[in-house]
Amino acid sequence: MSMEDAVPERVIEDRLKRILDLASREGLEYVLLAQPENVQYATGFDVVGNPPKTAYALVAESLEGPILMVPPLEYKEAVDTVSPLVKVVSFKLGEKPLKALLRLLVEYQVRGCVGLDLCTREMADGLRAKLEVREVKDLNDGLLKLRE
Incomplete structure (x- = not known):
C-alpha cells in the first residue's frame, strides 16, 4: 500500500x-x-490481515489527531501510508505490546474516563492501577455501529 492508496484525509x-x-x-x-x-x-492503517498486525490507536479531543502505535517493523509502512493527521509512534525494539501501550498512555497522561474496544477485566483493572483512570467503559458495540 502506498500513500496514493491511503484512506483520504477527509475520510x-x-x-x-x-x-x-x-x-x-x-x-x-x-x-x-x-x-x-x-x-x-480510526487511522487508515491496514492492520487487518492474516494474522492481523499488532497495533493500537489512541483518540481524544485533546490530541491533534489519532495516535497509531505499531511494532518497529511496521513503523515505516505506517508512516508511508497513513494520513498526515495520524501521528505514528513505535514500540521499542523487543518491548512487549502491552508494556509499550502502557508507556504510551503514561506519556500522553491518559486519565479520567477511558473507552476501550477490547475491555477485559484485566485491562480495566490495569488502567485503574497504573494510571489516574476513574472509569473504563466498553465501547465495542458503539464502534461496531460506527463502522457499519
Missing part, C-alpha cells in the same frame, strides 16, 4: 469526528483501540 477526519462524538456521548476523555478493525477505521 479520516469524518471517522475521527464520529469516534469523538461517541466518546462525548459516553462521557469519555480518551478512546483506546486495540481491535484491528477499529484501529484501521
